[in-house]
Amino acid sequence: xxxxxxxxxxxxxxxxxxxxxxxxxxxxxxxxxxxxxxxxxxxxxxxxxxxxxxxxxxxxxxxxxxxxxxxxxxxxxxxxxxxxxxxxxxxxxxxxxxxxxxxxxxxxxxxxxxxxxxxxxxxxxxxxxxxxxxxxxxxxxxxxxxxxxxxxxxxxxxxxxxxxxxxxxxxxxxxxxxxxxxxxxxxxxxxxxxxxxxxxxxxxxxxxxxxxxxxxxxxxxxxxxxxxxxxxxxxxxxxxxxxxxxxxxxxxxxxxxxxxxxxxxxxxxxxxxxxxxxxxxxxxxxxxxxxxxxxxxxxxxxxxxxxxxxxxxxxxxxxxxxxxxxxxxxxxxxxxxxxxxxxxxxxxxxxxxxxxxxxxxxxxxxxxxxxxxxxxxxxxxxxxxxxxxxxxxxxxxxxxxxxxxxxxxxxxxxxxxxxxxxxxxxxxxxxxxxxxxxxxxxxxxxxxxxxxxxxxxxxxxxxxxxxxxxxxxxxxxxxxxxxxxxxxxxxxxxxxxxxxxxxxxxxxxxxxxxxxxxxxxxxxxxxxxxxxxxxxxxxxxxxxxxxxxxxxxxxxxxxxxxxxxxxxxxxxxxxxxxxxxxxxxxxxxxxxxxxxxxxxxxxxxxxxxxxxxxxxxxxxxxxxxxxxxxxxxxxxxxxxxxxxxxxxxxxxxxxxxxxxxxxxxxxxxxxxxxxxxxxxxxxxxxxxxxxxxxxxxxxxxxxxxxxxxxxxxxxxxxxxxxxxxxxxxxxxxxxxxxxxxxxxxxxxxxxxxxxxxxxxxxxxxxxxxxxxxxxxxxxxxxxxxxxxxxxxxxxxxxxxxxxxxxxxxxxxxxxxxxxxxxxxxxxxxxxxxxxxxxxxxxxxxxxxxxxxxxxxxxxxxxxxxxxxxxxxxxxxxxxxxxxxxxxxxxxxxxxxxxxxxxxxxxxxxxxxxx
Ligand code: PEP
Ligand code: MG
Numbered sequence: 001x002x003x004x005x006x007x008x009x010x011x012x013x014x015x016x017x018x019x020x021x022x023x024x025x026x027x028x029x030x031x032x033x034x035x036x037x038x039x040x041x042x043x044x045x046x047x048x049x050x051x052x053x054x055x056x057x058x059x060x061x062x063x064x065x066x067x068x069x070x071x072x073x074x075x076x077x078x079x080x081x082x083x084x085x086x087x088x089x090x091x092x093x094x095x096x097x098x099x100x101x102x103x104x105x106x107x108x109x110x111x112x113x114x115x116x117x118x119x120x121x122x123x124x125x126x127x128x129x130x131x132x133x134x135x136x137x138x139x140x141x142x143x144x145x146x147x148x149x150x151x152x153x154x155x156x157x158x159x160x161x162x163x164x165x166x167x168x169x170x171x172x173x174x175x176x177x178x179x180x181x182x183x184x185x186x187x188x189x190x191x192x193x194x195x196x197x198x199x200x201x202x203x204x205x206x207x208x209x210x211x212x213x214x215x216x217x218x219x220x221x222x223x224x225x226x227x228x229x230x231x232x233x234x235x236x237x238x239x240x241x242x243x244x245x246x247x248x249x250x251x252x253x254x255x256x257x258x259x260x261x262x263x264x265x266x267x268x269x270x271x272x273x274x275x276x277x278x279x280x281x282x283x284x285x286x287x288x289x290x291x292x293x294x295x296x297x298x299x300x301x302x303x304x305x306x307x308x309x310x311x312x313x314x315x316x317x318x319x320x321x322x323x324x325x326x327x328x329x330x331x332x333x334x335x336x337x338x339x340x341x342x343x344x345x346x347x348x349x350x351x352x353x354x355x356x357x358x359x360x361x362x363x364x365x366x367x368x369x370x371x372x373x374x375x376x377x378x379x380x381x382x383x384x385x386x387x388x389x390x391x392x393x394x395x396x397x398x399x400x401x402x403x404x405x406x407x408x409x410x411x412x413x414x415x416x417x418x419x420x421x422x423x424x425x426x427x428x429x430x431x432x433x434x435x436x437x438x439x440x441x442x443x444x445x446x447x448x449x450x451x452x453x454x455x456x457x458x459x460x461x462x463x464x465x466x467x468x469x470x471x472x473x474x475x476x477x478x479x480x481x482x483x484x485x486x487x488x489x490x491x492x493x494x495x496x497x498x499x500x501x502x503x504x505x506x507x508x509x510x511x512x513x514x515x516x517x518x519x520x521x522x523x524x525x526x527x528x529x530x531x532x533x534x535x536x537x538x539x540x541x542x543x544x545x546x547x548x549x550x551x552x553x554x555x556x557x558x559x560x561x562x563x564x565x566x567x568x569x570x571x572x573x574x575x576x577x578x579x580x581x582x583x584x585x586x587x588x589x590x591x592x593x594x595x596x597x598x599x600x601x602x603x604x605x606x607x608x609x610x611x612x613x614x615x616x617x618x619x620x621x622x623x624x625x626x627x628x629x630x631x632x633x634x635x636x637x638x639x640x641x642x643x644x645x646x647x648x649x650x651x652x653x654x655x656x657x658x659x660x661x662x663x664x665x666x667x668x669x670x671x672x673x674x675x676x677x678x679x680x681x682x683x684x685x686x687x688x689x690x691x692x693x694x695x696x697x698x699x700x701x702x703x704x705x706x707x708x709x710x711x712x713x714x715x716x717x718x719x720x721x722x723x724x725x726x727x728x729x730x731x732x733x734x735x736x737x738x739x740x741x742x743x744x745x746x747x748x749x750x751x752x753x754x755x756x757x758x759x760x761x762x763x764x765x766x767x768x769x770x771x772x773x774x775x776x777x778x779x780x781x782x783x784x785x786x787x788x789x790x791x792x793x794x795x796x797x798x799x800x801x802x803x804x805x806x807x808x809x810x811x812x813x814x815x816x817x818x819x820x821x822x823x824x825x826x827x828x829x830x831x832x833x834x835x836x837x838x839x840x841x842x843x844x845x846x847x848x849x850x851x852x853x854x855x856x857x858x859x860x861x862x863x864x865x866x867x868x869x870x871x872x873x874x875x876x877x878x879x880x881x882x883x884x885x886x887x888x889x890x891x892x893x894x895x896x897x898x899x900x901x902x903x904x905x906x907x908x909x910x911x912x913x914x
Contacts, residue, residue: 007049010074018030019031036325042346046245047243049242052239071244087116090128097216101220112142132179136186143158143189147201152197153196249338255339257281258338263332264365277296296308317344333349333350335348356385364377386895387521388521412467412491413477415472418485421463421515426512428451445516447510451467459476473806491525561895570876570886572898573590579637579640588895591886596652596653620711637723638720642723653741658701660693670688697814701741735773743778745784782846785846788850800863800865802847814835817835838872838875864884871897
């Protein structure tokens with residue numbers, strides 16, 4: 001920091017030398033206080049010490065030279081404007097000292113109010129206000145806040161002393177403590193401060209203000225603030241600004257008060273002033289939640305209490321300020337205000353936090369009102385928050401209530417958004433039997449250590465899925481998102497009993513049939529049944545149980561999505577495995593299927609035995625016999641999907657997982673396959689053992705399977721093309737795209753392509769008009785990226801399988817990250833979960849390399865992504881920059897990807913469309 005750098009900026013009292021665009025230097029609060037002053041709003045005078053000074057202080061452990069003088073002259077300027085003096089016994093000026101970083105970090109750093117009070121000035125305040133009780137109460141609060149924030153005494157002892165005083169005086173509320181009791185309390189508070197800090201509370205106002213400023217600087221590095229930054233991925237090197245401001249009092253009588261107003265509803269987005277206030281109170285009383293605040297606007301359920309009714313003139317003035325601020329910022333504002341003896345002051349304004357629903361409605365409404373243009377509206381809605389609009393939810397405050405009642409069991413990874421409540425089932429069969437067995441549809445939560453493709457039936461039947469192990473791309477997470485089901489994975493405290501009839505979480509045992517509730521949006525797991533509210537958007541689009549005209553939210557959503565579709569460059573497809581999933585995806589805006597995983601089709605009760613027979617067969621003829629049973633079923637699957645996606649491309653991936661996933665484990669299943677094959681159970685067991693692998697994810701899977709057992713892929717190819725032919729003959733427009741998994745070399749794709757072409761020619765050659773079809777490959781092993789040129793020569797498309805690519809690039813098994821990944825993220829060894837959001841410098845580098853190399857050899861190469869990253873907004877932005885043609889993700893993330901793709905395109909244009 002150079003001597004010439006300015007350390008202090010003034011605001012309030014009708015003047016300001018900063019503005020809203022100076023957040024880096026003045027923090028959000030300081031910049032907005034300056035802006036409000038510039039707009040002529042009644043901001044009590046004050047000044048902001050810059051974030052640079054904070055950083056310098058933290059670096060050096062002391063103030064930069066000249067700061068003392070600047071603060072002194074800034075204080076003199078406040079004194080002049082307030083016509084009061086700091087430390088004056090007759091007309092004492094009191095100030096507050098608050099932190100304010102670039103981004104709001106609610107409750108993370110410290111505030112000290114009423115600075116400037118001591119045994120002398122308190123008398124002046126009593127005389128000037130005509131209220132001795134009020135003055136003493138301010139003094140008491142100062143000692144407590146100063147003790148806690150600056151002297152590090154904590155607050156408990158003071159609270160105990162206050163409770164005792166209230167008890168002795170026979171009063172319930174703090175504001176009723178009588179004068180004498182307050183005088184005694186002040187003496188007691190000072191004793192507490194001295195005893196726990198080892199030094200006396202400073203009577204000198206100058207010492208008070210410096211103590212407070214330094215404490216705010218230091219609070220940037222406090223444990224709470226650091227933790228907050230870690231959770232929200234905020235950098236540690238911003239520093240905080242310090243705002244020193246003349247106090248105004250909302251606790252000087254019944255013509256006073258304090259509150260928070262939103263310019264529109266942060267819950268629903270509804271137009272009109274919204275918020276709460278507390279008459280005769282200081283700001284911290286609102287936060288403390290001791291008294292119930294009153295509404296700002298007239299409210300039928302609390303007649304006569306609103307600000308609108310009790311202080312109509314103030315209400316009118318506040319409405320005017322709200323309108324001014326919203327028009328000026330062109331954004332919904334969250335405004336803090338204080339009323340002092342019938343005069344209104346604005347103490348803060350900032351962008352109001354909001355739900356996903358409110359974000360959509362506000363963005364669309366503001367565009368209609370002409371405050372913003374549609375491109376801005378698109379950038380205003382956080383794409384991931386669209387999940388709020390599509391998912392079922394628990395009522396607000398559910399977590400707090402569950403915690404209070406001891407029903408909150410803990411928190412896992414929030415793998416599939418939405419809320420679900422149901423009876424616990426610990427096996428897929430039990431889930432299926434419970435959900436479908438009764439007369440009505442019994443709600444079930446499937447609780448497993450982890451899930452495998454075998455559990456599909458139970459997952460389908462359950463309302464929600466909970467697993468002890470697994471990460472964001474574990475089987476449970478991927479499948480649940482595809483089905484749009486709430487899902488919590490990696491809930492480490494959970495141990496599922498071996499009997500399959502119970503589980504334990506810590507000391508608690510939960511039996512089959514007991515109610516559990518999971519919130520896949522937050523990761524919370526709770527005991528008991530909790531009612532859920534279903535999404536209006538899903539009711540209109542998917543269930544079709546609500547008419548579009550009946551939902552204003554839906555209409556605004558539709559408007560926003562149509563703007564998004566007009567702005568984006570990339571296409572959005574879905575990862576869907578069944579005709580009904582495909583239909584849902586289409587209703588949510590999918591422009592085709594980017595990944596149809598065929599393995600799930602192999603698990604149906606009607607076909608798993610044939611599949612096992614095929615795998616366990618010793619010789620080709622036996623395998624072909626088993627495959628012949630599977631062929632017609634597969635053909636029907638594909639036909640259904642082609643019909644659902646009439647006119648759109650469908651990418652079908654041939655069999656991918658390790659064969660062992662299909663093998664029978666239990667005796668009954670082994671006996672069944674043995675009988676079917678006409679061999680002994682022992683033979684089957686031996687073959688199962690022979691197929692065991694120590695590292696199946698890197699073993700006999702993907703195209704390695706198709707090349708060593710070509711008859712498996714041949715049957716799948718036959719089913720694809722025969723289904724395409726049948727669909728075309730029904731008049732369906734089909735665009736099949738055959739995708740080979742796990743390709744790593746040019747020779748692999750060359751042979752797979754030849755196999756595909758041969759089958760297509762055999763089946764489709766006579767068809768007129770010709771069915772357009774493609775053959776391509778997943779790019780999901782690092783070698784495929786590095787040697788992409790070799791592969792592109794024989795592929796018409798690439799689709800990045802970023803789940804496996806992340807797994808293999810890092811060498812982290814995607815199903816076994818639970819014991820280290822959370823620690824890595826907590827300790828910032830990794831910035832975030834690379835299975836949720838793409839690692840741009842590493843895995844992303846491989847992606848761009850493959851795009852460049854692939855297109856160099858094959859300029860017409862179509863390129864997409866079908867790993868889970870296709871539904872993650874930050875990753876979507878990266879894929880747009882990398883030049884991909886489409887992203888593909890789970891059906892319920894399709895709207896998120898559509899909006900994220902639009903935002904990426906707008907960012908790439910750098911505002912040129914506007
Ligand atoms: C991938 O690896 O990214 C992918 C889409 O395939 P799967 O998740 O089925 O392995
Ligand atoms: Mg894969």
